[in-house]
Each structure stands twice: as C-alpha cells, then as structure tokens.
Amino acid sequence: MTEAVQLSLGSGWLAAVDAARSVIAGPSWAGWILWLPLISLVLCGVCAALKIHTKLPAWITVGSLAISFVVIVALYMSYRQPMEIPLLDWFNLNWRSNDGQAGSFVAGFAFYVDKLTLLWMLFVTGLGTLIALYASEYMEPDVKRGYARFFAGISVFLFAMSCLVLADNLVMLYLGWEGVGFASYWLIGYYYTRPSAVAAAKKAFIVNRIGDLGLALGIWLIYYNFGTVEYANAQGTGLFQILASGSYKHEAGGWSIQAIPFLLMLGAFGKSAQIPLYVWLPDAMEGPTPVSALIHAATMVTAGVYLLARMLPVMELHPAALPTVAWIGGLTALLAATIGMAQYDIKRIWAYSTVSQLGFMFVGVGVLTTYGAAFHVFTHAFFKAVLFLTGGAVMHGFAGQLDIRKISGLRHMPGWQITAWTMLVGCLCLAGFPLSSGFFSKDEILAQVFAVHRPWLGFMLLFTALLTAYYTFRVWFRVCAGPVSYEMGEEHHGHGDDHHHGKADTGHKAPPRHAPPAHVAHQPHPPRFAINFVLVVITVGAIISTFSGSWVMDKVSHSSAAVLHAADSHEHHPGWVPWLAGTIAVAGIVVAWHFHLASRKSADALRARLLANPLTRWLPTAMENKWYVDEFYEWMIVTPLWIFAHALYLFDRYVIDLLFVDGVARLPKWMGRSFQPLQNGVLQSYAVLMAGGVGLAILLVVVLMPHLRPWLIGFFGGGG
Amino acid sequence: MNWAADSCAFFAAVQPLGQLALSHYLITSAALFAIGLIGFLSRRNMIIMFLCTELMFQAAAIAMIAFSRFHLDVSGQVFVIFILTVAAAEAALALGLVVLLYRRRETLNADVWSELRETPTP
C-alpha cells in the first residue's frame, strides 16, 4: 500500500512545484492583510489605556478585519500564479568563511501566495470578521472591563494566523504558529480571575510549546539539510524547488532528513490537538465562546492540517510518516468521540467533536487526500463555528448555563428560533447527514481511506462517524427539542461551565469583578441582531460550503499540497462508502433521538445499568473522565518531573552549593582551623615556629635547592 | 701611633683567615646562636628572654666579624655597628615594655601575656 502511495506521489507534487518555480512578485498592498490587525491591536491598546468604555474596540477590530478580508478577496481576484510578496527584512544573515564558502540564513516577513494560502485566508479572515461581529454583542457585559483586551486578542490572533498562512518561509510560519498559541493563551485566559481559566491558558500554551518544539526542530533540520527555510523564491533555491529539482540526495541526510516529517507532525499534533497533545483543547473552552468558535474550532486548530498540507512534499521524506499521521488522526477521532459522548457541557462536547473532526482531517492528509482534508477543514470551519456560536448564544442567554441536562425545548422558546434551527443545520453537518456539507467532506476522506486499502482505519472511522452523529444529536435533542424547561446558570452572563475542576481554586473571596450583580437575570434573554445575523450568515456559509468541493479541489491542486492522485477523481473510491456513511449518520441520529428525545429516561437507565455491572462500569466512568488521559499525564510526566525538579533544587542547594562550593570555600577555613592551635598566645611557641621557618628556609636553600635546580631549570626553560 | 702602626703591620702581614679558622668561628657563632635560641624558648622570664635575643645578636656579630676578616672587608664590621644599634634600640624599647608589663601583672612571667590567641572554636 505504501508503495502505491509513493508511486502516486512521485509525480504528485512535482506539478505544484513547477508552479512554485515560476513564482512572481505579488502586489505590495497585500501587506495590509498583516498591518490591519496590527493597527487594530494598537488602537485597542490605546482604547484600553485611555479607558474608553464603549464598543469602539469592537468596531475597530471588525472594521479592520473586514478590510483585510476585502484585501484577501482582491488578492484572490487578481491571482494568476504563485506570488512572492516581500514586506520586511527579519533574519538576514550572510557570511563567508576564510576559504570562501558562503552561507546565509534568510527569513523575512514575506508572503508566499498560492491557492492553498488563499483558501485558508479567505475563511480565516471571513470567519474572523463575522465572529468578531458576533463577539461585539456577546462581550457586551464586559464593555467596562476587558472589552478592548478581548478585541486586541482577536487582532493578535488574526495577525498571527495571517503570518502563519501567508508566510513564505518556515520561520515566519513559526512566528505565526507561536503567535496563534499566544493569542490562544491570551483569550483562553480572558477571564483571568478564574483559576480554571488561568490554568487552561497555561496548559494550552505549554502543550502547544511541546508541539512547537517539534516544529522548530523540524525547521532546523530542514535548514540543516537543505540550507534554506523558504518555500520557494525567484532564485529557485526554495525548499520545494530543491526537493523538486532532485539536486539533493535522499539518502544523504540519513536520519536527519527522515526525522523531518515526524517532527513537523509533532508540531501539527500540538496545534491541532491530536494524540498525544490534544488535552489542551477541551480545557481551552474556558475562553469566551467566540474565541472557542474562532480559534479553537474554525481556524487555529486547522493550522496543523495546513502545515502538513503545505509541507506535503516534505512529509514524503519518510515513507512511514503519512501512515502515522493517518493512524494518529483516526485514533484521535475515535478517542475524542467516545469522550464527547459522555460529556454534559455543550462547549466541551463541541470541543471533543472538534478534536475528533481534526482527526478526520489528519486521516485525510495521511491518506493523501489533501483535498478531502482541506474540504473538511473548510466545511468544518463553518458548521463548527455555527455550533459554537449557538452554544455561546445559549450560554449568553441562560447566564452561563451549558449543561444539556438543564435546558430543554429551546426551539419552543420565544426569540430562540434562529439559534435552534441554525444549530440544527450545524448538527446535521457535523453528523454527516446525507447531502450536508460534512457528509461530503467526510465522505471524501472515508472513501480515500478505503481506496488506499486501509479497511481497519476505515471501519474505525465509520464507527466514529456513528458516535459523532449520536453525540451531536444528543445535544440538539436535549437542548433544542423536548419540553420547555430550563435552569439559569450561576453567572450573570455565561462564561463557560461553572463546575471548575477547582483544585486550583484557592478558596479566595468572591472575585470582585465577577461578583453577581444585584439583579441576577432569572429570565433567559434571547440573542439580538448581531448574534442572529452572524449565525444566519455562517449557517448560510455552511450550507453553501456543501457545494464548494470542486472549488476547494481547485485550490488544493494548485499548491504545494497538490496530490496528483487518481483517487481524487473518485474513480478508485468504493461506491458503497457514501451510502454506508450516510446510513450510519442517520442511525446515529435515530439512536440519539431514542435516548434523548423519545425516552430520555432510558439514557439514564442505560448509564445506571452500565454502572451497576462491575464488568462494564469502567466504560461510562472512563468516558466521562476522559479516559483519564489528563491524570495519566499528570502522574506519568508532570509529577515525576516535578519531583525531579525538586530533587534537582535540593541537589543544587545542598550538593553543589553547600558541599562543593561552600566546601571548597571552607577548605582555607579548615586549613586555618587546623593551624589555629599554633596561635596560642604563648610567645615561645611563636618563636619555635619562627625558628622552624628559618630552619625550613635553610633546608630549602642549602639542602634541597641543589637537587631542585636542574628540574626547575627544565620547567621554566632556563629561568629567564 | 705606635700600636696603630703595629696593628697595621699585623694586618698587612697576616694572611687572610683560613677556612678552618673561619669554620671554628662560625661554629662558635652557631653554638651561641643555638644556645640563645634555646634560652629564649625555654626560659620564662621576660628579661632573660631578651638577654637571649642579645645573645643571638652577639652570635651574629661574631659571624659577621669572622667573615669580615675572612674577606678582608670591613663592611662586616660596619654591620655589627648596625646590630649594636638595633640591640640598643631594642633594649630601650623592650625593657620599657617589660617594665610596663611588669607593672600590670607584677610578674615577669611571659606566659601570663597570652591574650592575643585564637579562642578555640568548636
């Protein structure tokens, strides 16, 4: 099978590289894509500094993001062939050794624009604008507090994401990579008075850092082997051009070349929340809902997919790399789906579904349908945004209530219709209901999996699809359908779940900023214009994205991610896959309908029965506790390391400092101490010492010197 | 001038001191020095101790003069003058100190004065 993939690859990306070789200089106004979020960031900062308590920061951000979307559209319109747009110098080191060998390390702020870039940028800035608009209403209660801070964070994110996608070299990509991580840290920790949010932000950054390290190592290895970090440039010395030219020897680098795809993979796993680094994403739901929608569902987490798609030629450097990606993706999809099934918090369910869908995308990359992966990214961005935003709307309206057991019959409540129905569309897409956007994109991946003869993976994914359909509609049937009943959340406005996993909670007094105000809302307030508008627009986008398959394929196949693969033309795809997938989706929905709408009690009964049986008790327990992965990490990695660190600190203090350093420092003291008895105050003993000293001197000069002299002369070379 | 003339004749006529004679003088000097040292170390009376230092000066002076004679160079004798000077100065100061110390403790025992010692540390 691997051989087959290899074969199909051989000519695959060469076409793209040919395109890359003829890279032209692009328009410099494209730089505004970066400058606008930056300006927005600065202006938001100014607003914060001037303590402007209006919605001004939101309008600044929305405006600048909208303009930058327009710029992207303009760029898209004027696109003919891959473009190179230099903006600024960043790293520019040149040297020449004494024997004339020259070298350089060049990585500037510059754009490399091909169709993949445009595809990504379109939905990133488009969704970014919309979600910022949504947030302008959603964050309303914070106008007097962190409003400007929030929108500055959104601006930072858009800036970094644009860097990531538009970069023409890996270092700038790395800047964007870490930048989105930082923006994510910023926004997850937005409610900084909550220890759980702070912990989640920290966790996100650190786990991401592990992935970043993989990426960094990959970048260094690429530079180490190929001497460049640029994708392509006019001189033809870019990475893709080198790879395409065949001027490098595949086997020359040995492990240092073959390790590259695995390291890049690690980076992608970190950013896109795959096993083993997915644990940060569910916790990241501590952030405000628009952030979850934008960063942790639609855009940032797809950066890993982008990286692998972009670096597809590099991923070929080891034959086992892509299969690994596929398997990891598949396992992640399954694991996250099983966890998602057992959660009660809407946002957490969506978070796990995101992890699961990202797994699908990685499978797509892994089985070499970058088109399928990108298509799924594209559709997923829309429907997952819808899902999060509806969830956010619920949370907003029900004072932070997100427990699916405590809200019911949303669609019957006044003012909630748009929310309920847009959520249904999202759910259908996510569940892969036949003819929905998710159905097509997921099917593309599934079919390819079977096409490359990975049936086990395929059936695993199909099973995952079943679970997906189930848990998706579990939410919808619970929340939107059924009799009307609700319980308000504890907060005046919703900010994620309230069951903090509060070991970090230090028992402080009520945080001053989030103390419940006098008028706790007892009535849900339905979303107003901005939220509804955005929901509708994105839902329309989600529906339209159903038909975007060929458009996405066009984008993908004219980029470095292109796989000139016969399978893309559906000929090798087994025809039964879409039927089976569709059936499975419907089956999942039916099961969900049974347990969560028709007879809601039976779900609890089933759970109780499983718990009662000691043989099956582990299943719901482990699923509800997320398979104890966090605990596993805590006990297997963090705690030992922490103990080790303590041991090191003790070692530092007592062994190095006390024993060695102070010990050496005490040597003179001890020596002095040992001579201390001589200082006994008795005159004659001093005289004895003096006589002894004179005697020694005589001994040295008269007796020993004649013998020492030749040796000394030898040592000091004639005693100049 | 008579004895001076004799002395000059004596000086001029006599050969320089032989090595044997020199060594005899030196051994005498060394013996005196060692005895002075022993005295300084073993006696406890401060005045005797100073006398012993004078004895050691004396020994040094003998060695100086012997070498002066051996080399027929009077510089050695000049040095003895300096030794005398130092001895005189030392006698003046040291004896003054001895008197002072004696008035403090009413004893000439040198062992009494041992305040300038390192207090034993555990």
Add this chain to the structure above:
Amino acid sequence: MDPTLAYFAIVLGAVALYLVLRPGSRAIKAAGAILGLGAFAWLLVEAGRLLGADGRPESFFLIFSVIAVASAVRLITHPKPVYSALYFIMVVLSSAALFLLLQAEFMAFALVIVYAGAILITYMFVLMLAQQAPGAGRPDAQPEYDIVPREPGAAAFVGFIMLTLLSYMVFTGAPMLPVSDPQKAQALIWDKLELMRGELQAMVERVAPGSRLVDKPDVRMMDDVAAVQAIRANQTEPSWIVLPADAIPNNVQLVGVDLVWKFPVSLELAGVILLMAMFGAVVLARKQIELGEDEVREAAGMRRLALHADEPSEHQASAGPGRPRPGDES
C-alpha cells in the same frame, strides 16, 4: 667529608644542654656541663678534621670561645636574672676578645662599651625595678618561672636542629668560599686612603715636606709599597711619593670610612631607629601615667598601684597563663 660524627657531637651537646637545663640535681647538671663542653670541643675538632686543615685551633680562640659558650650556657640556665646578666657580660667580653683576635679592634671596644657598659646596665636597672617583692614566707625564693624552664627538651631539640643546619652550612659552604687574595685586599685597604684627604696630605707632608696632593689623588700599590701622586715643594709636575708602611689605614679608620662612604643611608637609618627608640621609650614611660592604670588593674582584679601599694594581692596567684580573669575578656 662525612659530617656524621659532627652531628653526633651536636646531638651530644643537645643532650648535655637538656641535662643542664632541666631542673634536677647539681651532679647531673655538672655532668651535663662537662658533656656539653666535651661535645663542643669535639665539634671543633670534627670541623678541623672535616675541613682537612692540619690544625688545632689557636689557643686564644679556644679559650675565649669556650668561655663564651660556657657563659652562654650558664646565662640560660642560671635561675637568677642578675647572674644571667653578669654571665652575659662574660659572653660579651669573651666575644670582644674574639673580635680582637679577628683584628676588629674598634668593634671589640665598641662592643664592650655599648653592651657591657650601656645595655647591660639598663638591664640591671630593669631587673632592679621589676624585681619581685620577696614572698612572705621565703625571702630569698626565686619565682617559680625562673626556676622551672618550659619544655627544655623541645627547646633543646629546636635549638640543635638549628645548629645542625647551621653547621651543615659551614661544612658544606666553607670549603667553597672564595679566598681573597691578600695582595688585592691590601690594595683595597690602601685605596681607602684616597677617601681620607687630610690623612693622606699629612702623610705626604711627613714623607716629603712641602709637597701637596694632586686634585684627584690615586693611591696605588706598586710591588710591595703604596705610592701616591703629589706635587713636590718646588716642582710643578706631580710625581709618585712612596707612603710609609704605617700609613696604611687602621681598623678604626677603615670602619669609619666604610660607614660614611659605603653605608651613609644605613647610617642615617640607624640614627632614625635610635631616635624612634627614644621616642618609643618616652611614650612608654608616659603611658603608664595616662592610662588610668589603677582602673585597669582593678578591672583585672589586682591591687591599685597608687593608693594601696602595700596591700598584698590576693589575685596574683590566679594570674596564670590562659586562665580567664573577670574583665579580661572584653
């Protein structure tokens, strides 16, 4: 050239001195003294044997060196300080005699005058001033610290280690010393006359009346005689005038010339040292008045000097070495 026997003599001397030093019976001390003298004599003989010279030492040297060593031994062994001082005079006198044997007349007399005459008298005065008030019970009793030496064995050991090293130097070093040429040495002594213009002029006038020295007189040895250039009474050109044998500078002159011409700075320094010593003595003398000594003494637990000088001191006995006294450990 095996100095082992000499070292054996030294060891013998050490044992002897230890016997003399340690408080014990008279007989042992006498035996020690005899042993010590024997050891010393043996050492001298060994030296003679080692250096391969024929001789027996001069008798005068032998007499005076033995007197010096013996008095020195007695000096350090005698329990009464006054006697020690007198024995020191013996040492000084006998070494003055040795100086005379070495033709250092000036130094011999200076030694007697300065040491025996001045320094030792000072010692005597101090001994007088610092004499212990006789104890109530035993009027003649010497203080314990004069009778019991401290660690005589160790002291003898150290001293004779020193002696061994010094004699090793003598045995190994003396044969290697360059022996000066008497002729050249005499020439050097004659040259000193150049520095003594007045003396030289007088000498020249004595030999050839009316002549005067040239501007820069140059005394030269010619064969066995010394001559200097001078202009005779009725001549204009200088000519050589042979100096009489007794014109050679004597010891005093030589020392003086050396002192002034060769070591002027050291001479000045010696003066400064003496001056400082004088200042020091004066300061020390003044200090005892200004210190408020009575208070200090009282703090140390002793009787006052000024008012109750006749009170017997109860605390004196406790003034042993190293024993803390109230008020000492401030």
Add this chain to the structure above:
Amino acid sequence: MTAALLLIVPLLGAAALVVAPARHAKWIALVASTIAFVLSIIMAVRFGPLWTSREFNQIGWVGLIDAFGIRLSLGADSVSMLLVLLTTMLMPLCIWGSFSSITQRLREYYGWMLVIETAMVGVFIARDLIFFYICFELTLVPMFFLIAIYGAENRARAAYKFFIYTFTGSLIALAGLLYIAWQYAKSRGYHWSFDIETLTTFATDMSATEQAWILLALLAGFAVKVPLFPLHTWLPLAHTEAPTAGSVVLAAVLLKLGTYGLYRFVIPMIPLAVVEYAPVIAVLAIIGILYAALICWVQNDMKKLVAYSSVSHLGFCVLGLFALNPLGVQGSVLYMLNHGLSTGALFFLVGMVYERYHTRDMDQMGGLCNRMPVWAFFMVFFVLSSVGLPGLNGFVGEFLCLIGAFTASADNASYPGVLGPWYAAVASVGMIFAAMYLLIMTGKVVWGPLKEPGGHGHAGASRAHGSTLPADLTLREIGVLTPLAILCIYIGVQPSPITTVLGPPIDRILGNYPETVERLAQPDLRPEHDVIQVSGIEQGEPAVSGHQHYSGGADG
C-alpha cells in the same frame, strides 16, 4: 576621545556625589549616567564605517600608563559597541528606577552605581589586557557594596559569596591571560605587550596542550561569571539579596562580562582547545539550560526564579558561542543583548512588586493584575519576551543560537563545527521548560483572583506598609520599562541591522575555525599535541592590521 570621556563622566559624577548633598544625589547620578548615554550615542555615531569593519578597532588611547607594555588603549568592534550601548542605556534606567526604593545612604548608592558603569564600559572597550582585567575586577567592588549595604536579609553572605567566588575565578583567568602575555614577551626578548589583538594573534600559535590549560584557566574566570552549570550557585543568592537595580545590572550586564570574555578571549585565542573541548562546554551549557529551568519550576521566590532563569538562558548563549559558526555566535551576541533587556526588565518588575508588598513569595500573592493592570501588562510582555515568543527579542537570539548549534556539525560546508543536531535538540527542550516556569509564575502572580500578601484587604494595601507608592505603576516606573519594551519589539522585528554589523567581526573571529575543525576532525591527519600549529587569525593580512584603523578611529 568620546570613549575616554565615556569612562570618565560617570567617575566625575561619582566624585561629585562625594561632595553633593544627599537630596541631590539621585539627580546628579541620573544626569551623569544620561550624559554617559548621550556620549555613547555620539560614540556610536562617530563609529561610522567601523561598524562593519572586521577589526577590533582602536578608538582611543590615553597615554597615561605606558610602562611594562601596559597601555590604556581603548578599542571596539560592533559587539563591544552594542554591549556598551546596552550598558549605558540601562544605567540611567537603573538609577531612575531606584529613586523610590533606596532611602538610605543615597550618595554612596548612586556613587557605586556610577563607578560600576565605568567599570563595565571599561571592560567592553578595553583593548589592553591589564586594563580589561582591572575593569573586570572593578565591577565586583561596587556590586559587593550594593549587595552588602542595600540588599535583603541575607545580604552579607550573598555579597561575600559573590565577591569571593567570582574573584577567585577571575584570578585564575588572569593567570591564564598572563601566561599568554609571558610567553609572548619571552618570544620577543621580554618586550612585554598586553595588547589584546597582539596576544590573540600570538596565542593561536601556541601548542594544543598549552591552549587546553589556558582554556581551563579562562573558563574558571568567565564560566563563573556567565555562569555555566556547576559554577552558578552564587548567582541566585546574589540576585535574591541584591537591590533591584543591582539585580538588573548584575543580570543585564555583569553576566555578559563572562560571555564577552568568552567571545573576546576564548574563541579567538585558543582555537585548538576550543574545538577540542567545545562539546564538553556545550554539554555543560545544555545541562545548565535544563537543570536551571527545572529548578525554576519549583521556586516560590519570584526573584530567585528569574535568577535561575538567567542561568538557563545564559546556557543558550554559551551554546551558541561554542557552535563556532556565524549563526550561533551572532545569536549568542544577540542573546546577550536580549537577555539584558528582558531579564533586566523582569527584575525591575519583581522589584516593583517587592517595593509595594515587601515580599516576593509567589504563594502569598496572586491576581495582581486586578490591582496593577499596567504592571501586569509589562510583566506579561517581558515574560513573553523571555519565553522567546517570535516577534519579540528573545526569540531571535534563542532561535539563532539553537540553529547555530544545530548546524554546527562536521559536515557543514562553510563552518563545520563540533556540536550538531543532538546538542541543539536536547537544549531546545529548555524552550518548553521556559514556557512552563515563566507562565506558571505569571499564572500565580498576575492572573487569578486577587490575593495580596500579609492578609491585607483590597484597598491601600501598599500604603499599610508605609510605602508612598500608588497601587499601580507610577509614570516614572512606566518610563523605566517603556524603553526596554520598545527595544524588545524593535530587536524582535528588526534584528537584521544588528546582525549586519555583527557579521564582519564575528566572521573574523571565526576565521580559523573551519580549517581547525577539519584538521582535528580527521583522525589520521591528526598530529600529536604540541605539534599542531594553526596560523594566526590575521590570515593573509598584514600582522598589524589591527592598528590600521588607528589613525581613522583614534579620535572617534
């Protein structure tokens, strides 16, 4: 003679402080250090084309001492110039930043600050070995007093340890340097010279054994100062006890004396030994990176944490230096600057908290952003800079150091090295740890619900301690931090002007290395010790080319 003036002005300021009334002391010091800063700017401008010259240019000459080959000659290349600029820029900020924290013995304090400025500048622009060494040691004296008088509870011990430890080390280094000078003098018929360039040229020709010993001696001095892994224990103590500005100076500049020493002496002088032992030193640096980072993780004392983080960070710096290729060394020099900026600022920030709450215990405080949002902003900013977020300064140096170490393998075409991917890969784990401990600190102190030390209520907690400072930062404190922040961003976004000027001198210093490494890497061609001779640094150029710029640069 701007350079000489630069040395003299702070001393004049210190002299003025002796006679001035105490209430004017801080202003005098501020003015003096600002004048010094202006002078250094003038010097930098007049440095002109020499910025891109390869040589260690003569920029000044004070003919005061000319005996025994010792001359008060001043020189600079772009590395020294940048470090001088860093020093002179930080000193006014340090002095300005101490306005409120120092209330006792003002004249002495500011006087020592000015003296240490002269000493540090002197180290960076000394072209004479003895002058270098005098300045190198002179930095200890003011720092000793700054710690011993103005420090925290345990200050006496810290001051002594700092002084004796570093002093012992640098004495051994002096022995190594003097050995070179002695050998030089011996080979020239006892015509002594202490000119660093001359000695450098000479030392490259020494035998491998001699070079190894010299390396050991020099490391004793410079590695203690850096500090390299097993020799670092004085640093946390000194940092914890020192007053804020003292910590800033210590971290920002004094530690750089060590790396500057490595750059100026070890790398160019003794290539054989460096190539031989670079892996050992690199391993120590890597151990230091990881070890100190892990220790940071379990600290409760903010200042100690930042201090240990310095150990970790300087490990990157040393690693880059011993990569022996332009990437690594340029990264290392950049790292020196960046560490000075960001860690200096972190010490300022910790000091600002300490001034208000009189504690640095992270367990006692939390959520300070509720009370001090501006402080929190700067804190997060500099933490990120320190973590190495791309776009800020920390990233640039770290990335270059690591990529330098990464590419320093034997098969690198232009600059073969003796390290390689594995070294850099292990070291880069430090990046994760850095994020870990710094973000944990931020999480504890900056974020979370407000918790102020000492059980104080919400309002006016700081006033309860008798401090006159408001809850959040004053304009003065913002003014201290802002220039640092701006520089952090500037270097982070635009490192290329700096790397452009760093290139030529570093190329020259590394000139010998490709050849040396290749020779030593081939075991069959590898001769016995004492036989290997490598040509001098000034290969293919006249031996005195170091002086060629004298006429041009003498008045600069």
